[in-house]
Amino acid sequence: MFVYLDNSATTRVCEEAARAAQSAMTETFGNPSSLHRLGLEAEKLLRRSRAVIADTLGARDEEIWFTSCGTESDNTAIAGVWESRRKTGKRVITTAVEHPAVLAPCRRLQELGADVIYLPVKRDGTFDMDAFREALTPDTILVSVMHVNNETGAVMPVAEIKQAMLEVGSSALLHTDAVQSYGKLKIDAGELGADLLSVSGHKIHAPKGIGALYVRKGVHIPPLILGGGQEKGRRSGTESLPLIAAFAAAAEKVCGDIPARAEAMRTAKNFLKARVLEYVPDAVVNSPEDSVCSVLNMSFPGCRGEVLLHMLEEKDIYVSTASACSSHSKEHRSHVLSAMGLSPELIDGALRFSFCAENTPEQMDYAAYELEKAVARQRRLMKAFKK
Ligand code: PLP
Numbered sequence: 001m002f003v004y005l006d007n008s009a010t011t012r013v014c015e016e017a018a019r020a021a022q023s024a025m026t027e028t029f030g031n032p033s034s035l036h037r038l039g040l041e042a043e044k045l046l047r048r049s050r051a052v053i054a055d056t057l058g059a060r061d062e063e064i065w066f067t068s069c070g071t072e073s074d075n076t077a078i079a080g081v082w083e084s085r086r087k088t089g090k091r092v093i094t095t096a097v098e099h100p101a102v103l104a105p106c107r108r109l110q111e112l113g114a115d116v117i118y119l120p121v122k123r124d125g126t127f128d129m130d131a132f133r134e135a136l137t138p139d140t141i142l143v144s145v146m147h148v149n150n151e152t153g154a155v156m157p158v159a160e161i162k163q164a165m166l167e168v169g170s171s172a173l174l175h176t177d178a179v180q181s182y183g184k185l186k187i188d189a190g191e192l193g194a195d196l197l198s199v200s201g202h203k204i205h206a207p208k209g210i211g212a213l214y215v216r217k218g219v220h221i222p223p224l225i226l227g228g229g230q231e232k233g234r235r236s237g238t239e240s241l242p243l244i245a246a247f248a249a250a251a252e253k254v255c256g257d258i259p260a261r262a263e264a265m266r267t268a269k270n271f272l273k274a275r276v277l278e279y280v281p282d283a284v285v286n287s288p289e290d291s292v293c294s295v296l297n298m299s300f301p302g303c304r305g306e307v308l309l310h311m312l313e314e315k316d317i318y319v320s321t322a323s324a325c326s327s328h329s330k331e332h333r334s335h336v337l338s339a340m341g342l343s344p345e346l347i348d349g350a351l352r353f354s355f356c357a358e359n360t361p362e363q364m365d366y367a368a369y370e371l372e373k374a375v376a377r378q379r380r381l382m383k384a385f386k387k
Contacts, residue, residue, distance in 0.1 A: 003317040003363040005272075007203070008150050008180060008295055008354035013246070014205040020249035021207060024242040032239050033230065042241055049241075049248035053212050056255035057197065058188030065213045065234050066244055070179040070200030071101040072224070073213035074144075076235070077175045077196040078105040080221025081142040082114060085173070089139030093132065093172075095119045095156075096339040098146050101198075102177055103335075106144070115139075124288040125154040125340045133164055140172040147181040147192075151322050151336040151352055152287045153295025155185070162193025173219060179203055179211075183254040184262055184294050189214050196221075201243065205356075206250035210243035261357035265293040268359040272296060275368035280375050284346055286337060296353045297337075299346040303378045308351055311374035317367050320352045 004012070024045060030038030032046045047061070054061045067073045082092070094106050096118040103118075110116045117135045122128050127145065136143070143165065145156050158176045165172060175196040178187055183204040189197050196219065201210035215221065215234075227236030254261065273296055276283055286297040300308060305321040312319055322334035337347045353367075 001316065001363060001366045003359075003367050005353040005355065005359070005367065006318045006320045007356040008352065009320055010202045010208065011205045011356055013207050014250055014253060016253050017206045017246035017250040021242040021246035024245040028241065028245075032241065033228070045245055046239055046241060049244045052248040052252050053199075056182075056187070056251045057199070057214050058190055059214050060217060062232075063189075063214050063217055065215060065231055066239060066247075067211040067213055067235060068209055068240075069211040070099075070177070070198050070203075071211075073198035073200070073211045074099070074101040074175075074177055075105050076213055076224045077198060077215075077221070078102065078109065078142065078144060079224055081173050081175070081196070082109050082112070083222050084220060085141040086112075086114070089141040089172075090115045091117065091135075091137055091140040091172075092142045092144070093117045093119060093135050093140055094144045095121060095127070095146070097121050097125065097149055097151075097154075097336045098144070099150055099177060099179070101179075102144055102146065119145075121154070121339055123341055125149060125152040125286070125336065126288050127154075127156045127161070129157070129160065129164065132161065133168075136165065136168060136170055136172075138170075140170060142175060143170075143172050144175040144177070146177040146179075147187075147197075148178070148184070148292045148295075149336060150180045150295070151334060152297045152340075153180075153291030153293075154288050155181070155290065155292055158192045158194060166193075180295070181292065183251070183258065184265070184292050186258055189216065195219050201247040201250065204250050204254045206247040207243055210240060210247045212247070262293045264357040265355040265359070268355045268361065268364055269293060269296050269353070271361050272353060272364040272368060273298070275364060276371060279368055279372035283375075286340070286342065286346070286350060294355050296355075298351055298353070299342070300349045300351070300375050301345060302382060303349045303375055305349055305351045307378055308349075308371070308374050311377065312367070312370060315366075315370045317370055319367075320354065321350065322352060 030042035032043040173195040179200045182199040197214040202208040284299040
């Protein structure tokens with residue numbers, strides 16, 4: 001049985017998105033900037049796609065900038081706020097558990113003179129509001145806190161963060177990386193209080209290579225990519241209409257049906273969690289109680305997550321150790337689980353299971369059964385090795 005439980009790394013492209021891409025590649029293939037009929041048709045498709053994405057975020061069409069991915073959206077937001085506001089203050093507040101797409105540009109800002117605060121998280125990976133209130137100074141220009149953590153599924157209280165900022169009259173802008181919450185939680189950028197918000201297509205069954213940045217009306221940040229002035233000068237480069245159309249098709253499908261899809265994911269997650277705890281009673285759940293429906297992080301003491309991953313792969317079951325991106329990083333240990341204070345043994349023995357609405361209880365049964373065998377086999381091997 002094929003069981004794909006790595007949906008936070010990427011998802012399978014849905015039929016609707018694939019069809020939209022195919023049509024934009026072979027039929028509506030004009031350049032949206034061209035003045036002839038083909039260009040106008042392409043421009044119309046671009047406009048329709050933007051309206052769809054805007055609608056899924058409770059935004060105005062002109063507040064949506066298409067980018068190449070979530071990483072570009074995060075970089076555009078962070079670099080843009082720094083460039084436009086660095087003369088008014090130097091403090092940038094983020095968390096220690098952000099995705100590298102936020103942490104790396106923040107480190108760059110430090111090199112440029114920013115005073116970056118990496119807030120600690122609580123033991124269960126959730127946001128520490130007291131630490132935030134303490135860090136929020138009058139010279140804070142940017143607060144960047146992810147909506148949902150990609151390793152544990154912890155949901156961060158973005159609306160409360162905005163409230164805390166308003167209470168002290170902070171003029172800082174609030175950016176949230178909503179890559180892992182998009183399509184799982186209903187998002188209304190206005191209700192969240194976000195000034196900037198990043199999303200990515202390939203986490204919601206669109207192809208890789210497309211993302212969007214919401215920039216609230218009235219917020220002005222400079223472009224990261226300069227050139228022919230596409231996207232009203234905010235992101236140059238000929239628009240990738242096939243990817244944009246596919247993104248809109250996937251977003252329409254996924255975001256139009258969040259309650260039912262989230263319920264299916266939560267059922268799969270709870271089912272897997274219960275089965276695994278039944279079969280491996282000393283397994284440790286690292287995801288907080290009220291984590292998002294799509295992510296479950298667990299540790300298997302005495303095992304190495306990476307070895308378990310490959311044992312499961314042999315059975316056609318696909319999971320992840322931490323996030324897919326951390327496999328490129330020099331750090332071997334998850335910075336998220338480290339920030340939560342987990343022991344090296346629990347960090348090394350961690351696996352992330354991430355779900356989509358198409359996962360079934362039968363798949364979870366099979367995955368838990370094979371996982372139990374893999375854990376037992378690895379523990380036997382470790383014991384024999386130690387003798
Ligand atoms: N932010 C978060 C929370 C993510 O999980 C990811 C990808 O895993 C990204 C940003 C980067 O998105 P992309 O792969 O589209 O660049």
